[in-house]
Amino acid sequence: MHKVKAAIVGASGYSGEELVALLARHPHVEIAALTSRQSAGKTVAEFFPRMAGAAIAGMKFIEPSTESLVASGASVVFLALPHGLAAEFAAPLRKAGIQVVDLSADFRLKSADVFEEFYGEKHPAPELLVGSVYALPEVCGNDALKDAGLLACPGCYPTSILVPLVPLLRKKLIDPNSIVINSLSGVSGAGRKADVSLLFAECNESLRAYGAPKHRHLSEIEQELFAAAGEKVVVSFTPHLVPVTRGMISTIVVSPLKGADVHAVQSAWGEAYQGRPFVRMVSHLPDSKHVTSTNFIDLAVREDKRTGRLLLFSAIDNLGKGAASQAVQAFNISRGWDEATGLA
Amino acid sequence: MHKVKAAIVGASGYSGEELVALLARHPHVEIAALTSRQSAGKTVAEFFPRMAGAAIAGMKFIEPSTESLVASGASVVFLALPHGLAAEFAAPLRKAGIQVVDLSADFRLKSADVFEEFYGEKHPAPELLVGSVYALPEVCGNDALKDAGLLACPGCYPTSILVPLVPLLRKKLIDPNSIVINSLSGVSGAGRKADVSLLFAECNESLRAYGAPKHRHLSEIEQELFAAAGEKVVVSFTPHLVPVTRGMISTIVVSPLKGADVHAVQSAWGEAYQGRPFVRMVSHLPDSKHVTSTNFIDLAVREDKRTGRLLLFSAIDNLGKGAASQAVQAFNISRGWDEATGLA
């Protein structure tokens, strides 16, 4: 098969690094360009010593610019940039007919107003919102991704939350007003940025909630829950920062409708995710260490007979299924390839 | 002041070790005996190298027995034993007129039936239940502890949960049926026991819920919430094991009654805990690292205007306020001393 040329913008962050590693061994992809403002001029192996010895080790990071990306011949550009910045690249790249797989928050929301409410700034390219796909394959389905020009890849928290909840809301098995979510995230989720609060000596032996009660990811979580439920859904969501490098778990408490029990939940999941290779229903309570460096999401459910509530559990790798490998999965589908290509 | 002779049974576990360190520097206490089945014959410094150089370094652990404890002249015995085992010592010690400060679960529940339901065995000394005090000072109050013969010290999860919730239930500020609790615990909470699931290589880079939906601590949590609310309270409670040695945080989502808001919660806390040196209301979200090796509990509250729910946050050291230092605090009060004696 002719290989697809791909470029990665913002390749020196944690998600960018994962993308480089994944695409470098993807059987249908050839990396055409890697950009990084801070590492321009360095080789991949210099900035990522882990990749010394790989075929791509000698490739140099270049300064990011639309011109150089177009010149690279890439037919797809992955954007691993902070929100706001991604749109600056996405707009001209789309105009140039290049597919964009965006890992930022810029094109996840259908409403520019909601973006402004949660991100505190005007949306930088609202005209692109209508054409973007919220690229959570198990939720949006393969048809929505096929040949999509702009893939808005979900955040890590939304991925860990939507996969367990969406089938239950679609089947009206749970009360949309009853949802209470607690999530735990590894520190890499905050990015490779020089910030005192992310130092080892600040995070080690530290457990802390943050971003409550209105974390930015709430906007996309509720948008998608609304779509699934067919009615407005407002949830309680509390993220926590805990001392692991990679890993995320979510614990979700909900009230069932119509006597939905463990079996009903498992049936709904089984039906919704039949044939989906990356969703695993497990009998134990999910542990993040079982999914690190993979694209899996592990799901489990328990019934609390005392309260009448259901407990839903999920585990992902925040940089894997929560970011880079999920982006590759969605990209695979957009190209008509098996979704697991390059991810096994 | 004449010093009180104290003995510690089960001194070689994590809570026991904390008790040894605290009582060794307590101005009104003299350690009369330390027992440990596994370390009998060893000195304190041999088993706890951290304590080399302390005055108590050369004291030897002895085999635990009621006779040797009585013979030691101790007027108080701290029991840092697994549940079930503690009662075997408590009964004869109480008969001998010795005060017992028990860190196990054996005397926390008022009902032997509830004990059997949650612990899966008959209560070993039900006749002592009526006379025991659930020794959470900020909740039971000093009068209940004064001259108490049997102090049943709370577990770490209950401490982190009851302190924020009890004043709100007493004042009917929150709906007792709305309570959803997520707690994160450090690994020392599981004790110093040879268990593969507690190995470094199993816990590091691992995040996992466990014990849901019916963790044993639920029994004492709900007993005390019932007492506060004046009505049956059933809560959702999910504990999680996370890779810190010490530390515990709880995140509690509740629905307010009568429009109770952040201010109402803070007022209720302020009133309930006025003059209590170990309760700190903080403006940031509590971080376990701010309370490790202390007897503090940090509390915060947020209002989620979108859901109408309140978010309560607490942080403690599971071995401190969640175990050993709280036991000393309660013991201080039982003796009529300042509750912070030896804990500053």
Place this chain on the structure above:
Amino acid sequence: MHKVKAAIVGASGYSGEELVALLARHPHVEIAALTSRQSAGKTVAEFFPRMAGAAIAGMKFIEPSTESLVASGASVVFLALPHGLAAEFAAPLRKAGIQVVDLSADFRLKSADVFEEFYGEKHPAPELLVGSVYALPEVCGNDALKDAGLLACPGCYPTSILVPLVPLLRKKLIDPNSIVINSLSGVSGAGRKADVSLLFAECNESLRAYGAPKHRHLSEIEQELFAAAGEKVVVSFTPHLVPVTRGMISTIVVSPLKGADVHAVQSAWGEAYQGRPFVRMVSHLPDSKHVTSTNFIDLAVREDKRTGRLLLFSAIDNLGKGAASQAVQAFNISRGWDEATGLA
């Protein structure tokens, strides 16, 4: 290509788990049997939730016995067992004409006396020692491994130490009497065993030397250094336990001979390891996190002009190049395949 049937004995330990994962995706291997005393009857996915979804997920662990291994049709058996136990399987398996790849210490030493000196017991199968190959491919060379019936795979410490030192001793660039080695090991190196000293709460925030001055691995280190130097070599070796799950680094201080400098070292390494895909000479000081979950060994050298000594640095994954992936590498060579097969 016809697939080779392989069995793994002791599959439920950390090295065993790595072997299962590696061989399950090895293009020329079919797993014929997995044995585990403690997990017999369980499926791979039940004991290793990480492997749920893999083709091998449903295979059941069986009780270990020579009969069942022979019956499995395996033409190679990997032994991931404690020393002493491995020999009990190796002897009958070799008699049955089955290739044995042993990850234990049982066949690493050429001398049964040295084994007894370091392991404190008689060697269980001394007649096999003469035919075993010390399977460190970069040191023993491919010819020694070709069609070998008994591969004695090196320990993690020896791997991290021999790869940097052997070429320098062979070329007489360093004084064999000057070697001082300090190594740091992750906790998984101690195995998946219920031992209080390996608990998270004992290893986290802990740094400690151990096993000095006569760690068991010294025996194989010195055997191989002797072979390289052509004279007796006695080294100072201090292992340390540090709180990482996986990873090992060694820092080696040596006195150069004949004015050997950084360039001479790099030339010797370059020459010795030309064409070896898993040895990486790096310009920075090696960091274990760059090699975790790989078969790479990173090497660097510095000259200390003040003391006239050379500093050698290496980093490996103790479970990868230090155990499982190196075993697969050696096995590949023994079968005449590319050494990186299944390891890329």
Place this chain on the structure above:
Amino acid sequence: MHKVKAAIVGASGYSGEELVALLARHPHVEIAALTSRQSAGKTVAEFFPRMAGAAIAGMKFIEPSTESLVASGASVVFLALPHGLAAEFAAPLRKAGIQVVDLSADFRLKSADVFEEFYGEKHPAPELLVGSVYALPEVCGNDALKDAGLLACPGCYPTSILVPLVPLLRKKLIDPNSIVINSLSGVSGAGRKADVSLLFAECNESLRAYGAPKHRHLSEIEQELFAAAGEKVVVSFTPHLVPVTRGMISTIVVSPLKGADVHAVQSAWGEAYQGRPFVRMVSHLPDSKHVTSTNFIDLAVREDKRTGRLLLFSAIDNLGKGAASQAVQAFNISRGWDEATGLA
């Protein structure tokens, strides 16, 4: 006793924070001023939530200036500043007759030339070097500290290295040319600074040597070893960064002179450190977790009969005996108080 007024400059770093905590509970000290450029205007509790509830919680950090320090009435100023900056404060403060306890490197070296060689800049106040005391109490002795005006507190690496080595060199028990040192440091040793290489996600699961072969601390290590040996001493010293927040161990390999053995080493240590409360000779190999948050240094020795070398081991808390608590110890002695005052 009349309390001594003390100020702390650079109070918001890790060593500064320790100093604040120690001096706040020191029985003979009253904190007169705390300075911090970045936190000026904030209260202690706002910047250090751990200290909420302490008597000092409401004190505000002020901008650092000689004038404000003099105005505070402090008779001693602790400087917890980066090298170079400390001298800017020390010179005018000394002129104003105020005692200076400096935790930086500025006054540790007797030679301004050596300072320039190792720190790459002219010494900022060479005229003060002659009057400063290298304030390692167990090495310099109490007389040198008595009434000292400028205490140059040692770095963490030097402390962990000099305490075991100095008595042996003084007694000519070891060959000064044979010393090979490997040290492991927790991440807090690098300070509370926004640096990508110190992020949790960079340090966790990472083991790395750094700063070899000429770390800055070598200069003071060798100055003091020279003084002890009475001859030039050049050592091999390799520091390593490992994922603990606090803790440091050093492993030192030396060749004995005149048949010095374990007993000779222990005798030399015993004699040199008799009556010194913070030096503990232990029979096990020192573990950093036994000394965290203390001023202890644990020492052990082993003989390697095979190489004829001796192995020396030490463990300290890099922020305790390696920085803040040692500064308080030296300050205590300078004032004629028991050295353990406020440190027990």
